[in-house]
Amino acid sequence: MSRAAVDAAAGMRRAFDDVALTLAPGASRDAVIASLDSLLAPYGGLGAVGRERQRSHRILEDEFRQLRVFGITLPLIFLLVAAFLLDVVLARLVATQRSEIAALKAFGYTDREVGAHFLAFAGVAVVLGALGGIAVGAWMGTGYTASYGRLFRFPTLAFRVDVVSTAVAVAASGVSALAGALAAVRGAVRLPPAEALRPESPERYRPLLLERLGLEGALSPATRMVLRTIERKPLRAASSALGVALATGMLAGTMSVFDAAYNMADVLFRVAQREDVTVAFTHARPVAAARELLRVPGVLAVEPFRAVPARVRGGAVVRTVALTGVEPDARLHRVTDQWGAVYRVPPAGAVLTTSLARLLGLTTGDTLRVELLERGRTRAVVVVALVDEMVGANVYMDRAALDRLVGDGALVSGAYLRIDPAAADAVLARLKRLPAVAGASSRRAMIDAWERQMAESIRISGSIIVAFAAVIALGVVYNGARIALSERGRELASLRVLGFSRREVAAMLFGEQGAVVAAALPFGALFGVALAAFIARAFEGEYQRFPTVVVARTHLGAVAVVVAAALLAGLAMRRRLNRMDLVAVLKTRE
Secondary structure, X not given: OOHHHHHHHHOOOOOOOOOOOOOOOOOOHHHHHHHHHHHHHHHOOOOOOOHHHOHHHHHHHHHHHHHHHHHHHHHHHHHHHHHHHHHHHHHHHHHHOHHHXXXXXXXXXXXXXXXXXXXXXXXXXXXXXXXXXXXXXHHHHHHHHHHHXXXXXXXXXXXXXXXXXXXXXXXXXXXHHHHHHHHHHHHHHOOOHHHHOOOOOOOOOOOXXXXXXXXHHHOOHHHHHHHHXXXXXXXXXXXXXXXXXXXXXXXXXHHHHHHHHHHHHHHHHHHHEOOOEEEEEEEEEEHHHHHHHHHOOOEEEEEEEEEEEEEEEEOOEEEEEEEEEEOOOOOOEOEEOOOOOEEOOOOOOEEEXXXXXXXXXXXXXXXXXXXXXXXXXXXXXXXXXXXXXXEOOOEEEEHHHHHXXXXXXXXXXXXXXXXXXXXXXXXXXXXXXXXXEEEEEEHHHHHHHHXXXXXXXXXXXXXXXXXXXXHHHHHHHHHHHHHHHHHHHHHHHHHHHOOOOHHHXXXXXXXXXXXXXXXXXXXXXXXXXXXXXXHHHHHOEOOEOOOOOOOHHHHHHHHHHHHHHHHHHHHHHHHHHHOOOHHHHHOOOO
């Protein structure tokens, strides 16, 4: 409504109950707040609040911080693995082109020219990856922007490709590619022509560790061949296992964030907030006003509460909070910790959330100084307990104890209701028509909105995370098998000539990769737990705690995605193995 219409309806011309201020450059915010409080106190002012402590600002800042965590952690892991894969691929390319490199150097090509040739492979990868990455990034950005626009109801929120951010992303990819290619390029540059023209030195053949322990009878010949290959090149096997572990851990750790969010929702909406409707009165009313709500058809139970705005202090730290008075036998709206344990508020003293107690530097037994904003009086109350609540910086008291603290009788600010589900719409419509009711909110509507938001977040973020993990696992396993095939092609062809079947030869080739994947999965699970704990700590804010939740289903799903990617890589390599020309492989290279 226009301000003139509101003035006429309320019978109060040029009145206001809220004001937003912009400070002049160089002005002292604290001095302005003190002056405002002094100026507006006689007119019922409840105290000015700086931008950093306004709830809307804190919510947005928490969202930005969480996005920064995802925007740094996931690309960093992916770029590390990409650098590793590029190093593996170029190292294999250098190994297979030893004689060509030697010939080029013998004909007068410089080390710089040879190095530039192999670095060009990394450059092509960066260019092609940047083109695809910008397109995927634009798709992700559009999806996220639309999601946040619907969630926060911003008037305008349009996505655009930022040139600076895009340049930074491409530069980071280029640095990662350069770091991954340097080791392989250094090997090509340092390779003397005379040395490169000779075949590589043969491996040192010695018994396996298990064979030296006298356990060779427990292993089949094929198994011993696989283990012997891993033991002779432990660094390569370890690096491949590291790549698979990173893929598994990245998928399990990041998807655990959604498990934590669902755990938070379960605790908040099904353990703590069990009411169907929350009613807020226009101003504090006698307890009988809450009991009157039982007369509304469809209301089954009423639980009154009182909320008193107050300013609490701890040293130099000041926070504006609501002192919430709850019923001693509360059943509809209960105080719980982040794991769902229910706390019964004692008949005297205050219960603080751990986040607020940490900010104020208080603990159990300390005295909390409370300035009642509506009364302009200061009170002292003993902190009798701390509760590790997930959301908010709150102070809870028994409602009767809060009444005594304020000293204006038994009053309530609203009530929690349990209603008949069949009459929900009628109850809400009736409540909103009552003159004493300022608003009525449905818990079911909050749950539905939250579930829609989570479903959209999982659709966007989850698909990208799964794709990243699958690409990493596919690249690691495929390149490992490709290198093994190029290095052991002569051996495998000889086995085929000696009578081994394609299946037996494939089992020997893929047995090494299977062993690497199997060894990497437990470490990937541990990395996933560590990553989930890191993200949970990074997501924590002044008014929000984020639990570390480990769900077996999520880790098993991560393992399944990685194993599926490994099998897909194996199938691709199986086709190459089946098409191998035995005569060409067995020929001696001149």
